[in-house]
Amino acid sequence: MKYLNALNSCTVSNAKCICFDFLTPEQQELINQNSTDVRFKKGENICKHGTLSPHIIYLKSGLAKIFMEGLNESLILKIIPPGNLIGLTSLRDGNNRFHYSSMAYMDSEATLIDIDVFRKIINENAKFASSIIDILCENSLQTFGRFFCFTHKQLYGRLADILLCLSERIFKEDEFELNLSRKELAELTGMSTESVIRMLKKFKDDQIIQMEGKKIRITDAQLLKKISEYG
Amino acid sequence: MKYLNALNSCTVSNAKCICFDFLTPEQQELINQNSTDVRFKKGENICKHGTLSPHIIYLKSGLAKIFMEGLNESLILKIIPPGNLIGLTSLRDGNNRFHYSSMAYMDSEATLIDIDVFRKIINENAKFASSIIDILCENSLQTFGRFFCFTHKQLYGRLADILLCLSERIFKEDEFELNLSRKELAELTGMSTESVIRMLKKFKDDQIIQMEGKKIRITDAQLLKKISEYG
DNA sequence: TGAAAAAACTGATCTAGATCAGTTTTTTCA
DNA sequence: TGAAAAAACTGATCTAGATCAGTTTTTTCA
Numbered sequence: 363m364k365y366l367n368a369l370n371s372c373t374v375s376n377a378k379c380i381c382f383d384f385l386t387p388e389q390q391e392l393i394n395q396n397s398t399d400v401r402f403k404k405g406e407n408i409c410k411h412g413t414l415s416p417h418i419i420y421l422k423s424g425l426a427k428i429f430m431e432g433l434n435e436s437l438i439l440k441i442i443p444p445g446n447l448i449g450l451t452s453l454r455d456g457n458n459r460f461h462y463s464s465m466a467y468m469d470s471e472a473t474l475i476d477i478d479v480f481r482k483i484i485n486e487n488a489k490f491a492s493s494i495i496d497i498l499c500e501n502s503l504q505t506f507g508r509f510f511c512f513t514h515k516q517l518y519g520r521l522a523d524i525l526l527c528l529s530e531r532i533f534k535e536d537e538f539e540l541n542l543s544r545k546e547l548a549e550l551t552g553m554s555t556e557s558v559i560r561m562l563k564k565f566k567d568d569q570i571i572q573m574e575g576k577k578i579r580i581t582d583a584q585l586l587k588k589i590s591e592y593g
Numbered sequence: 594m595k596y597l598n599a600l601n602s603c604t605v606s607n608a609k610c611i612c613f614d615f616l617t618p619e620q621q622e623l624i625n626q627n628s629t630d631v632r633f634k635k636g637e638n639i640c641k642h643g644t645l646s647p648h649i650i651y652l653k654s655g656l657a658k659i660f661m662e663g664l665n666e667s668l669i670l671k672i673i674p675p676g677n678l679i680g681l682t683s684l685r686d687g688n689n690r691f692h693y694s695s696m697a698y699m700d701s702e703a704t705l706i707d708i709d710v711f712r713k714i715i716n717e718n719a720k721f722a723s724s725i726i727d728i729l730c731e732n733s734l735q736t737f738g739r740f741f742c743f744t745h746k747q748l749y750g751r752l753a754d755i756l757l758c759l760s761e762r763i764f765k766e767d768e769f770e771l772n773l774s775r776k777e778l779a780e781l782t783g784m785s786t787e788s789v790i791r792m793l794k795k796f797k798d799d800q801i802i803q804m805e806g807k808k809i810r811i812t813d814a815q816l817l818k819k820i821s822e823y824g
Numbered sequence: 825t826g827a828a829a830a831a832a833c834t835g836a837t838c839t840a841g842a843t844c845a846g847t848t849t850t851t852t853c854a
Numbered sequence: 855t856g857a858a859a860a861a862a863c864t865g866a867t868c869t870a871g872a873t874c875a876g877t878t879t880t881t882t883c884a
Contacts, residue, residue: 453730454727455730484726485720486719488718491719491723492715495685498733499684500685501733502729502733503692505740506661509668509739509743514668552744554842559864560863563863747871786833
């Protein structure tokens with residue numbers, strides 16, 4: 363049952379985007395000439411589902427989410443830390459549209475790379491293409507895990523997942539300042555805001571976490587992992 | 594809101610696997626020399642989550658499902674019609690393990706292609722790699738849609754999705770013989786067997802479908818599409 | 825071909841988590 | 855800096871769908 367441990371609804375992959383290391387100097391130059399650097403403020407849209415996607419977006423700094431929007435509901439697919447690409451799924455599409463939206467969680471910098479240049483290089487440089495394949499595989503696996511957890515774990519398990527994910531993969535500290543509102547945390551775990559509040563309180567009462575204002579400290583990571591596993 | 598129509602929990606992609614068209618004669622020969630043809634009987638495992646994955650599997654005929662297994666629960670990720678590849682996500686992995694299981698829905702034939710040969714060709718042939726990227730993107734989009742529907746659609750909508758999917762994409766007929774048990778249909782829609790039974794009955798009572806033994810005929814596809822959309 | 829097993833079906837009950845309708849605390853900004 | 859808005863929180867109620875405990879029908883196979 364070892365492999366089951368790997369399944370969580372965490373939204374951040376560990377993968378480093380190393381694809382650009384495989385470019386020839388000319389290809390590097392071609393990309394440089396066909397990209398633009400942009401800053402996004404906290405809360406700003408980085409891309410919007412259904413709009414034209416003339417770029418692949420490389421996140422240089424900050425933090426963003428990728429999500430699908432319905433009429434009233436939305437689903438967060440992934441959190442994007444710096445060093446990751448946004449919009450890869452548009453590579454295939456004939457009509458160049460984004461298949462999801464992205465929003466900056468905090469002030470962020472990104473490089474917008476012309477998608478046709480990106481495509482051209484993929485078709486010329488197999489090593490580059492291969493490393494894009496690696497990224498897509500990694501993304502798929504993460505989505506599968508999240509999908510599985512969303513359909514089979516109870517809310518406690520999912521909340522535990524996200525807390526562990528925030529602590530281990532994003533902030534890399536036991537204690538961190540949560541700059542997400544309860545509502546955003548609810549979106550991330552796929553539950554209602556009220557449930558997040560109640561469950562965080564339960565975790566606090568059970569002394570699994572400490573909360574002070576926006577600071578959260580995980581005191582019993584072991585137990586939290588158990589909850590994540592069996593929840 | 595046009596783009597929303599595209600979202601359904603259907604499990605079959607329309608994509609044809611054209612990647613092999615881009616091989617050089619030598620690469621084609623290399624693949625031929627490093628693959629084995631195998632037959633799977635209905636219900637047999639094609640691959641098993643967690644086991645070694647020395648192959649990429651090309652399904653030549655039949656029909657298979659790809660699913661994740663938990664302790665008691667499972668989640669069907671995708672139905673694989675002939676002409677599709679199974680196990681692409683193992684390409685990335687250093688330790689060559691399948692990340693999901695696959696089972697034959699009916700008697701099937703498959704070609705097992707050595708994964709290292711597959712990797713080698715990806716690293717040599719950018720056009721081939723590019724078409725693998727296309728497949729991975731397509732797969733991702735489908736998973737995103739299914740994920741969204743599973744978390745936001747009611748059961749009626751999901752059942753409608755699957756019926757439409759079976760009729761339009763797999764059997765390509767209004768009337769088809771359902772060789773899936775209610776239990777398998779439940780797995781596919783992520784609901785309990787009892788609910789499938791009740792909802793199929795409701796659809797029958799509302800004259801949206803006709804059922805006779807294992808035969809199902811969709812009589813009001815229009816309404817079914819509405820249910821899929823708003824459900 | 826007929827007994828046993830599996831699948832299909834039915835109705836009753838239960839429950840996780842959403843929704844609703846507020847109050848209290850914190851943040852924002854003129 | 856203090857009024858208004860937003861976020862956090864609380865308790866009560868509701869509901870979609872699961873679970874349970876069966877019965878009936880169909881399939882399997884000795």
